[in-house]
Amino acid sequence: MSDALLSAIDGDAAGRLMRHLEPDDALEAGILTPMAGTRVVRLFSLEEAERFLVVHDGSATDHGNMRATVNYVDPARLSQWIAEKFGDTELASALDELIATRKAYGFLVPDFKALLAERIGQCEELLATVSDGQA
Amino acid sequence: MASKNGYCGKILKVDLTTGEFETIPTEKYEKWGGGHGIGSAIFFDLCEDKTVAGTDPKNVVTIMTSPLSGTLAPSVSGRCEVQGIGIQAYPTGWYTRSNFGGRFSTQLKFAGWDGIVLTGKSPKKVWLNIVNGDVKLEDATDLWGLNTRETQEEIWASVEPSKKDNDWVSLGVARDAGRTTQHPAVLTTGPNAELFGPMAALMHDAGNGAGQGGFGGVFASKNLKAVSVIGTGGVDIADPNALMEARLWSNDYSFAGHHDDPVEYVGLTSFACTPGKPLASVQEWSEGTQSRPQGCVGCVRNCRGRSDNGVGNESQCVDFFWYDVHDIKANGHVTAATPRAADAVQLAGVNAFAVEAAVLWIEQLYNAGIMGKGKEIHSDLPFDKFGSAEWAEAFIGCIVNQTDIGAELCKGISQAAKAWGRLEMDTASGILPLQEYGLPHHYDARTEVEWGYGSLIGERDINEHDFNWHVYWTPTINGLEGKETAVSAKRLSEIFAKKTVPYNDPMMVDYSDEGIYSEAMAKTVAWHRHYTRFFKQSIGFCDWAWADMVNPYGPDSEGMTPEGEIRFINAVTGKGMTFEEGMEIGRRIWNLDRAIWILQGRHRDVEKFAEYIYTTGAQPGTTTYEAPYTMPVFENNEWSYKSVAGRILDRDKCEEWKTRFFELEGWDPASGWPTRATLEELDLANVAEELEKAGKLGGSV
Numbered sequence: 001m002s003d004a005l006l007s008a009i010d011g012d013a014a015g016r017l018m019r020h021l022e023p024d025d026a027l028e029a030g031i032l033t034p035m036a037g038t039r040v041v042r043l044f045s046l047e048e049a050e051r052f053l054v055v056h057d058g059s060a061t062d063h064g065n066m067r068a069t070v071n072y073v074d075p076a077r078l079s080q081w082i083a084e085k086f087g088d089t090e091l092a093s094a095l096d097e098l099i100a101t102r103k104a105y106g107f108l109v110p111d112f113k114a115l116l117a118e119r120i121g122q123c124e125e126l127l128a129t130v131s132d133g134q135a
Numbered sequence: 136m137a138s139k140n141g142y143c144g145k146i147l148k149v150d151l152t153t154g155e156f157e158t159i160p161t162e163k164y165e166k167w168g169g170g171h172g173i174g175s176a177i178f179f180d181l182c183e184d185k186t187v188a189g190t191d192p193k194n195v196v197t198i199m200t201s202p203l204s205g206t207l208a209p210s211v212s213g214r215c216e217v218q219g220i221g222i223q224a225y226p227t228g229w230y231t232r233s234n235f236g237g238r239f240s241t242q243l244k245f246a247g248w249d250g251i252v253l254t255g256k257s258p259k260k261v262w263l264n265i266v267n268g269d270v271k272l273e274d275a276t277d278l279w280g281l282n283t284r285e286t287q288e289e290i291w292a293s294v295e296p297s298k299k300d301n302d303w304v305s306l307g308v309a310r311d312a313g314r315t316t317q318h319p320a321v322l323t324t325g326p327n328a329e330l331f332g333p334m335a336a337l338m339h340d341a342g343n344g345a346g347q348g349g350f351g352g353v354f355a356s357k358n359l360k361a362v363s364v365i366g367t368g369g370v371d372i373a374d375p376n377a378l379m380e381a382r383l384w385s386n387d388y389s390f391a392g393h394h395d396d397p398v399e400y401v402g403l404t405s406f407a408c409t410p411g412k413p414l415a416s417v418q419e420w421s422e423g424t425q426s427r428p429q430g431c432v433g434c435v436r437n438c439r440g441r442s443d444n445g446v447g448n449e450s451q452c453v454d455f456f457w458y459d460v461h462d463i464k465a466n467g468h469v470t471a472a473t474p475r476a477a478d479a480v481q482l483a484g485v486n487a488f489a490v491e492a493a494v495l496w497i498e499q500l501y502n503a504g505i506m507g508k509g510k511e512i513h514s515d516l517p518f519d520k521f522g523s524a525e526w527a528e529a530f531i532g533c534i535v536n537q538t539d540i541g542a543e544l545c546k547g548i549s550q551a552a553k554a555w556g557r558l559e560m561d562t563a564s565g566i567l568p569l570q571e572y573g574l575p576h577h578y579d580a581r582t583e584v585e586w587g588y589g590s591l592i593g594e595r596d597i598n599e600h601d602f603n604w605h606v607y608w609t610p611t612i613n614g615l616e617g618k619e620t621a622v623s624a625k626r627l628s629e630i631f632a633k634k635t636v637p638y639n640d641p642m643m644v645d646y647s648d649e650g651i652y653s654e655a656m657a658k659t660v661a662w663h664r665h666y667t668r669f670f671k672q673s674i675g676f677c678d679w680a681w682a683d684m685v686n687p688y689g690p691d692s693e694g695m696t697p698e699g700e701i702r703f704i705n706a707v708t709g710k711g712m713t714f715e716e717g718m719e720i721g722r723r724i725w726n727l728d729r730a731i732w733i734l735q736g737r738h739r740d741v742e743k744f745a746e747y748i749y750t751t752g753a754q755p756g757t758t759t760y761e762a763p764y765t766m767p768v769f770e771n772n773e774w775s776y777k778s779v780a781g782r783i784l785d786r787d788k789c790e791e792w793k794t795r796f797f798e799l800e801g802w803d804p805a806s807g808w809p810t811r812a813t814l815e816e817l818d819l820a821n822v823a824e825e826l827e828k829a830g831k832l833g834g835s836v
């Protein structure tokens with residue numbers, strides 16, 4: 001992925017992006033085990049989604065250990081969730097660009113995680129500033 | 136008729152109606168190879184009305200070995216083919232097949248028989264007792280309600296009353312009647328299998344099952360509980376030295392040849408797979424359970440396990456996978472519930488694939504508040520314990536005893552869905568994963584199309600992994616963790632091109648959005664159907680070891696196919712056959728089967744997937760035990776592995792693909808029916824005659 005940064009956001013957006021959603025709006029992800037299905041996990045915030053994405057170093061699959069679990073969230077659903085529930089169309093578009101490459105999931109995760117972390121970082125910085133100003 | 140060049144020379148025909156036995160000379164059918172080929176040819180000759188239901192006494196069931204059965208040919212010797220008109224598919228019970236491993240085919244050969252043909256219906260409950268050349272129908276009244284283990288133990292005690300543990304036992308009173316350390320090999324139904332026929336399997340030993348087709352129900356409809364066989368003869372080999380040389384040569388391609396320094400390969404392999412567990416390290420026993428490898432006669436792959444607590448013994452793959460998904464969901468990891476659930480299906484003689492699909496559906500109905508106590512579909516099953524062994528055993532019990540929701544499910548999954556008014560709705564949404572002909576979704580037709588097309592143009596879920604390990608599982612498992620696959624997509628296309636004689640087209644593994652409707656994909660499906668019809672279903676090469684396409688121990692990652700199969704066949708039979716000739720026999724068998732389905736009502740217009748395949752993208756990881764698909768694609772003049780998860784099939788393009796396929800096969804594209812020219816080219820003029828009489832011979836291509 002390129003080093004493209006997400007554009008700056010304002011405090012209102014930061015507050016919206018860092019909120020916890022109601023259960024009906026949660027994103028359904030799952031802990032996937034090849035040949036043993038998926039245990040559903042519900043994600044309620046951007047921070048949870050970022051933490052849920054795990055970058056693997058490949059060691060879990062060494063020696064044919066295919067029972068390794070993978071934290072899996074359907075990429076298209078993640079993007080749609082971010083656009084619809086948080087209103088962050090820029091972040092969603094950035095994810096969509098990656099999804100369009102149709103790389104395998106494990107190759108998308110590091111870039112997904114970096115993008116989410118960048119946005120969360122922006123939010124945290126803004127909210128800290130607001131909080132300092134109010135103090 | 137002594138055994139010669141792999142064949143015993145005779146096939147046992149049992150008229151269950153009259154209780155009479157006849158001998159069919161194998162020579163009459165030897166050109167079909169063995170197994171499925173011979174079985175289909177006999178069925179075509181003996182089944183006077185191929186449109187009858189599978190439970191009709193006119194149905195002819197064959198149980199066939201191959202010339203390689205009972206020999207040292209690796210991962211082929213222990214397979215056995217069952218076929219006849221099935222009762223699982225819906226709404227038409229197609230003429231179909233199933234296949235099981237273990238010791239049965241070997242014992243049948245040692246007893247001097249190449250196969251068994253069952254016709255008619257017994258006036259009373261019986262089991263068939265074969266001890267070498269002595270054949271009897273025995274009273275099965277007391278066996279009828281027993282489970283598969285109890286039945287086998289009762290028959291063992293009946294055939295070998297003096298046998299203790301692993302001691303030798305003499306068969307017959309004559310000095311040279313023969314001795315053995317073996318128990319009889321018994322193929323049996325579960326308790327009262329006629330009452331849950333479409334779900335009923337045939338079982339042999341602890342974990343060998345002919346699950347597909349409902350043959351447990353077909354047996355029971357003939358008042359036949361079990362077939363038992365034990366023999367003390369041997370199998371004549373044309374060239375024993377060549378067989379030993381081939382076996383030693385193949386050792387270099389197996390884990391056994393490299394056990395001190397196994398290769399680090401992430402993915403699924405065939406012949407090279409680690410023994411002891413069905414899919415290398417995939418099969419999990421519950422924590423603390425030790426197991427050792429176990430396999431069919433003559434196998435180096437030994438995909439099953441025997442555990443120290445005896446639970447789940449000899450089970451593998453979907454025997455576990457039908458429930459491990461729910462066990463893990465409930466408990467976080469595999470517990471004792473999974474092997475207990477495996478035992479539940481094995482003891483009851485229930486088709487694990489069928490219950491896998493049923494449980495995925497039932498889970499969704501329960502979660503949606505549609506099924507449960509006092510709900511639209513009432514059930515007293517302990518859903519609060521879903522994922523536990525108690526739930527699994529209660530569920531299997533309700534099918535076998537026709538209680539609770541089992542009162543409908545015992546008639547088949549589609550039939551239950553229809554009774555509950557949900558068939559159309561739930562196969563449209565996909566929550567009821569029946570992919571074609573009411574048969575359980577296994578691998579996804581939307582993504583791994585060779586699997587879907589093969590099942591659709593055929594008559595059952597193909598359950599043949601020749602492409603699957605390499606085009607789906609290996610890149611998908613690697614891709615999920617961001618790991619490069621050891622064999623690149625380009626190299627994979629080269630390997631498959633080399634091995635898929637006679638087509639040899641590198642585009643045959645292009646699973647791109649265009650590739651799945653291409654002429655190359657028609658070749659893929661044709662190659663697969665022809666290869667498996669002969670080499671797997673007729674000669675018995677086990678699906679879990681053959682075809683050997685990609686093999687990390689082979690030169691440049693190439694497996695033994697096509698050389699391996701032919702070396703073993705020729706060593707045993709001395710026929711000097713080429714691989715191409717084997718493929719041509721496979722094409723011949725495929726056309727014969729096609730003709731039977733056409734007589735049953737097959738036309739291209741009924742060859743449609745369930746609605747969800749055309750309308751609903753797969754929700755990755757939530758259908759069966761699948762993971763989101765990453766597959767090889769050729770796009771922009773480049774090979775790569777790409778995600779194809781969530782794809783749906785285009786209805787019109789599917790129809791165009793069918794036309795391409797029919798033209799490739801020499802079938803009438805308007806109907807999908809073989810033409811006279813094609814059938815005569817395959818020496819099937821008699822089949823053309825029968826189709827013409829029925830008004831179902833294809834016009835020109």
